Amino acid sequence: MHIALTPAQMRAVDKYMIEQKKIPGILLMENAAYGVFDRIREETEPCSVQVFCGTGNNGGDGLAVARILLANGYDVSVVMAGKEEELSGDAQTNYAFFATQDEGVLWLRDATELASLDEVEVYVDALFGTGLSRNVNGLHADLIDYLNERDALVVSVDIPSGVNAQTGAVMGTAVRADVTVTFQYPKIGHFMFPGREYAGELCVVQIGVDDGCDVPLQANVCAYESDDEDMCLGMRALDTNKGSYGRLLMIAGSAGMAGAAVLCARSASRAGAGLVVAASTEPVVNVLQNNVPEAVCHTFAGGLNGELSGLAAAEVAGLIEGKTALAIGPGLGRERAAMELVAEVVCNHDMIKVVDADALFALSEDSGILDDKSGDVILTPHPKEFAALSGMSVAQVKENPLKCAVRFAMEHDVIVVLKGTTTVVADPFGNASLVCAGSPGMAKGGSGDVLTGVIASFAAQGKDAYEAALMGVYVAGMAGEYAAEELGEYSMTPMDTVNHIGTAIEAMTVDYVEADTVHRKEEIREPEQDVREIEEPEETEEPEDEQEMEDLFAGEPKRIYEKPQEEDIPAFLEKYMDEPTTKHEKITEEQIELAREEEEIEEERELLADETEETELAEVQDEEIEVTQEMQREILEELKNTGDRPPSRRKIG
Template identity: 40%
Template sequence: MARPVVSAAVIRELDRRAIQDLGIPGLRLMEAAGSACAEAARESLPCDRPGRVVVVCGKGNNGGDGFVAARKLAELGCRVELFLLGEAGSLKGDAALNRDRWLEGGRPIREVRQISDLSASSLLQADVVIDAIFGTGLNHTVAGLEADVIRAVNSAGRPAISADLPSGVSADTGAILGEAVRARVTVTFGHLKPGLLLYPGAAYAGAVRVCDIGLPPLPEAGEARRIWLMDEADLAAAIRPRPAEAHKGMFGHVIALAGSEFMPGAAALCCQAAMRAGAGLCTLIASEEVLRRALVGPVPFTGAPLSDFETLREQCRGKQALVVGPGLGRGNDAAERVRRAAREIEIPAVFDADGLNLLAGRLELLHEARAPRILTPHPGEAARLLSCSSQDIQADRLAAARTLAIRAQAVTVLKGARTIVADTGGEAFICPAGNPGMATGGTGDVLAGIIGGLLAQGHPALEAARLGVYVHALAGDRAKLRWGERGLLAGDLLETMTEVLRDIERRG
């Protein structure tokens, strides 16, 4: 099943409910969190001698988790040094209580008021460093002494275990707030957070473990159940077995408005991907020149010449899905066809590449559509649609995908590392698969074709987008294993995606 991914605000509310509404002592939650960190650290310690552990604590509850972890490891016989950013007397609440428990054992706290107070030799000699500086509550840029300490932890090069989040990573966006700890393992409490899955934060999190510390269940509705991590098993049920008496008419007909003089290959990739995804038929609608160049060899799709928009409308009649944009170009004729297709074509449609660029400033056309629409932008295209910069999109990819889906009233696939699928109500799904080798021309055309092929087979828009994104990403991962990241081609995914679909169907 898809796993929930929750924001810092949701976690704060769960904490509040646990303590105030259900009467669960905060001390018990902290004990469970710190114990989980200690267990993760213990697994990295040597077996032939007492382990050396450095615990670096902040002044909040994350630091309290660190005090618990330090105490647990000391009780196991480890040589533990505990460093605290600031004065021990400044701790409050449960963190202060766990400070006192640490001190009751006659163990010292080494206060760090300047960077020289953090022993470089201790860090270098440690088998493990536990990072308990900042958690989900971090809301400022890490600078000054805090940044110096994080840099020192990273420079030591010792395995770091982060409590809840790598210190310096935004829980909600994955942004690096100045400096961040590069963890080998992150032990996160209760539920996954977006910042552990979205880059650049995901690159700092290392292996992520979700630890149940006794928080109450998530509410059945609301923001707590709006973000999900895609799961292969969840999608396997969506792939339906084919009946023995099947014929091509049962699996839908895709129309592709794609290709231009200098990009006929994009159209061919899109159409082949639609067929590989299982569509019964696919017809490329393009100029005669594009058709001559795309319909080369024993291709599995057909072609029809395009003269005007009415030709497209007629070709779409009785068909099941339309893909608009791969390699299309941005000429005046293309602009008219794309904009009218967005509003007037009465079958489900995918808009990609120039099919998106030509809708910039005209998202209201999608509001008039009488059938579902799916947008598949990369960050630059999303920026044009939302009238902002690609840097704005990348700074908060989750918010960008959800905002575009709501404004356009179209399922949105924000491509990139950890592709996000968002629906028109703001629900979002993060894809955990994919690799940098897929950052090459044509892979987006393949994705658009896959989604179009799934739409044609009757999958609802959100399901087609989620399944298409996951199949595309897994196909890329399989292609990486076969050919490596460097030099991976979009066409390689056409070979591996059928293997992926076969394996998912078997598991289902």
């Protein structure tokens, strides 16, 4: 997420850094120049460079860039546009270096002199900065055209020359940069079309310290780009059910427009709504039940050829009961019954309502509906629908979509999602977000229905109206990018965007507890000690009062060795302790005598056991002696009977 400033706000920040932080303007310019130099150095080794400079501060930045490049081995030439006497302030200070050089600076007087310039590898655009408020013409326009014709790297300083920093509009003509290096904060014109396209890759460089400056804090415009780290969703809890994630009522579709209802319902379910209830005419409901089986369907009564009847408005009150958000409009039709239904929904029932497509047409036909609205209303028009709502022309809307959306939101107390390559999300308090996510492959019928379903889904899940709108635009845009990456911008369809909503949400889902722990936890490890070197700590007396505790912790930290907590010892084991416990402070005479008797009995038992063992051993030995004597007699008897023959081998055992 970027805080996007207007040119006036950026001038206030510069003034704060110079006057309050005492950072000289020439130092800010030098820091800016080094930022540009660093970016060029990332792209190329020392090579040939031409720096095109105006006579204002942007030209001063360019002159400083040229000097730094020259000092670092680049072959640099400077092309100045304007008159030397028009140089002033810090720009004149930086020009003084080149004024002492015999060559390297060319003051252009006529466009014909451009033909004499050599082709180089890098062009630096420092003609106009963020203060440009008039169309570019004459020599400056010729210089811009010359830069756009070069087949080389083009780097713009702060903003491409010719782009309005507040609106992103092209003031007659503008440089098409490959890289734009801007300073401290990006400007709104960097994100609005066509300025966003002309800026190429945007690089933001810090050039000073603005701590304490309230200008950025009061800025009311933020910008979100693809894969923005600040766009996060939390992981879901385990102990939940469908009721935990809201109940969405979707009123969409008519004869021949059932697809709009299908896209809206499926995208709402994909985005996480706990329950989607789709209400429409019978032909649409039949299609919904075949294509969105997870949706609960309601068929409006009456109507010929699948169109709504006047009875539909009367049925809404019963359907809305228990719902947490509502979406209306995709493929609804423009019959009188549809307009009555829109009026009933918008003017009654206090909940968040997402109003799109044909429902926006109903509002443009009767502006009084918005004046009598109930609950938070999110409008999701494209420029043509917004022109019809506001009474402006499409050209006027496209000239400054941010201003148009913010003004309408404030006047009518609604959330406006003005769709475009950069989508504007504006609230009633003058705040706006610029969402730069999406793909040209989404420029197909049905993409708006997908967006409506995603926004309504987040609203049903409990997000406030502005957050639901912002999150819905971002998720739908990222889903479109993923679909284009897999299938190509030509071949992808709105349903492919629906099928990649899960991928987009998964990429931005964060376990907030775990993430916070990772960022904040510092693992503390005790230093390893050789066990052999550890000595038994001396016992320390516990502090008796608070003063002793304070003294103990005063000065250098000390390791405190706590005495192990003494366990309760049975009374009959007290004799084995050096000291009696507090629980058994005194051993009575009777207990001592009893212990002595137990010891004597134990000694007698041991003595008796020893005598018994000796007796048994003696009996065994006598038996062995008798057996041995008997065997000897048998052997002698056998020897007498055998005479000279050797005795037979005797087996024992």
